[in-house]
Amino acid sequence: MDITPRQFEIIEAAGKILTSSGVRGLTIKNLAKEMQFSESAIYRHFASKEEIIVAMLNFLADSIDSRLTNAVRSSDPEQRFKELFHEQISFFKKNPHFVVAVFSDGLMEESQLINEALLKLMNIKTKHLMPLILEGQQKGVFTNAITTDELIHIIMGTFKLQMFKWRIANFQFDITRSGDNMVQSILTLIRTRQI
Amino acid sequence: MDITPRQFEIIEAAGKILTSSGVRGLTIKNLAKEMQFSESAIYRHFASKEEIIVAMLNFLADSIDSRLTNAVRSSDPEQRFKELFHEQISFFKKNPHFVVAVFSDGLMEESQLINEALLKLMNIKTKHLMPLILEGQQKGVFTNAITTDELIHIIMGTFKLQMFKWRIANFQFDITRSGDNMVQSILTLIRTRQI
DNA sequence: AACATAAGTTAGTGAATACTTACAAACACT
DNA sequence: AGTGTTTGTAAGTATTCACTAACTTATGTT
Numbered sequence: 001m002d003i004t005p006r007q008f009e010i011i012e013a014a015g016k017i018l019t020s021s022g023v024r025g026l027t028i029k030n031l032a033k034e035m036q037f038s039e040s041a042i043y044r045h046f047a048s049k050e051e052i053i054v055a056m057l058n059f060l061a062d063s064i065d066s067r068l069t070n071a072v073r074s075s076d077p078e079q080r081f082k083e084l085f086h087e088q089i090s091f092f093k094k095n096p097h098f099v100v101a102v103f104s105d106g107l108m109e110e111s112q113l114i115n116e117a118l119l120k121l122m123n124i125k126t127k128h129l130m131p132l133i134l135e136g137q138q139k140g141v142f143t144n145a146i147t148t149d150e151l152i153h154i155i156m157g158t159f160k161l162q163m164f165k166w167r168i169a170n171f172q173f174d175i176t177r178s179g180d181n182m183v184q185s186i187l188t189l190i191r192t193r194q195i
Numbered sequence: 196m197d198i199t200p201r202q203f204e205i206i207e208a209a210g211k212i213l214t215s216s217g218v219r220g221l222t223i224k225n226l227a228k229e230m231q232f233s234e235s236a237i238y239r240h241f242a243s244k245e246e247i248i249v250a251m252l253n254f255l256a257d258s259i260d261s262r263l264t265n266a267v268r269s270s271d272p273e274q275r276f277k278e279l280f281h282e283q284i285s286f287f288k289k290n291p292h293f294v295v296a297v298f299s300d301g302l303m304e305e306s307q308l309i310n311e312a313l314l315k316l317m318n319i320k321t322k323h324l325m326p327l328i329l330e331g332q333q334k335g336v337f338t339n340a341i342t343t344d345e346l347i348h349i350i351m352g353t354f355k356l357q358m359f360k361w362r363i364a365n366f367q368f369d370i371t372r373s374g375d376n377m378v379q380s381i382l383t384l385i386r387t388r389q390i
Numbered sequence: 391a392a393c394a395t396a397a398g399t400t401a402g403t404g405a406a407t408a409c410t411t412a413c414a415a416a417c418a419c420t
Numbered sequence: 421a422g423t424g425t426t427t428g429t430a431a432g433t434a435t436t437c438a439c440t441a442a443c444t445t446a447t448g449t450t
Contacts, residue, residue: 022304106301109217150380161352185345
């Protein structure tokens with residue numbers, strides 16, 4: 001599953017196109033133009049368009065996985081929650097095209113392989129979020145009024161919608177600020193608290 | 196903005212196709228096949244594919260709007276919250292193709308007009324949800340720890356993700372049951388409560 | 391020097407797409 | 421009876437798409 005430098009360039013070009021023109025703009029022709037060589041040259045590096053997309057998603061998955069592993073290491077669950085989303089949001093801020101790729105689900109229909117890559121990506125997020133929430137609930141920091149799965153569903157849904165709004169606003173507003181707000185709101189809501 | 200019976204049939208056929216084949220399957224050719232007449236006959240009733248999609252979304256918007264207006268009339272905010280989602284979910288259960296249309300955002304890139312129709316649709320949902328949440332907060336039934344907008348964001352995100360999961364599961368699980376669960380979880384979370 | 395490989399080119403292919411044109415039949419209205 | 425409108429058809433158009441074939445050139449390797 002290793003990638004040549006040229007393949008990496010192509011993946012990056014694909015990302016650029018996704019940001020500017022969306023899933024429908026991601027054609028071999030545009031990809032070739034962005035790479036400044038012919039369409040057929042693309043096929044020297046990938047056997048098909050599908051392979052390009054899958055490679056991009058897999059690269060993204062590995063990338064996110066290792067970044068989250070490294071960035072999220074506090075002992076306090078609430079702190080770790082903040083770190084997780086902070087890392088996640090700053091990653092997408094640096095690479096907005098991945099927001100199009102992951103959260104648009106416009107890719108969803110293209111092929112089985114792409115579908116699997118996208119699901120794998122969603123699972124990585126859960127993999128990092130789950131133990132943190134569980135621990136928080138066990139320690140009594142997060143509410144036990146609803147199940148862990150339900151909590152995660154609500155958190156992921158909220159995050160996904162935030163990314164969606166950012167995307168249809170053409171990445172114009174400051175996602176760091178509104179992302180932090182979102183994290184605060186959720187924390188306030190899921191924290192065990194006194195009214 | 197009125198619609199002929201034939202146009203309505205075409206819209207329904209488009210819905211059927213969306214359910215079975217997704218956004219990419221929604222072509223004039225497939226539409227003609229589903230209607231059992233020629234491709235060019237479609238153009239006797241709509242000037243363009245875009246018009247068909249917009250008409251479908253507008254019909255959907257009106258439909259949802261009036262259904263929500265009629266179904267949600269309790270005085271208790273919490274009860275109204277339940278009614279709202281119950282109505283919403285049973286509507287999508289009856290018309291799963293609209294889930295593809297509205298929540299896939301695969302349509303999002305197609306054209307400006309379609310975009311506007313989709314945004315209008317999202318606003319209708321907010322229009323019905325907003326006063327209900329506001330009243331709940333004022334009465335002290337729902338938490339005031341975060342703002343109304345933040346609450347709505349979280350609720351809408353949760354609902355959207357639920358629909359997304361239902362869709363990628365090919366509408367196989369019982370959305371009424373898991374939808375009710377979701378409504379309960381959210382209510383538990385946003386209710387003012389004692390720990 | 392001879393050859394292999396990697397990475398590019400030009401020029402195409404066939405399939406699919408949204409949409410058009412020219413014509414025909416059914417029907418309503420005068 | 422004649423005429424116009426509505427709604428269908430068959431046959432096509434231009435464009436776009438992913439992908440391919442055949443050839444070229446640069447760079448090692450033996």
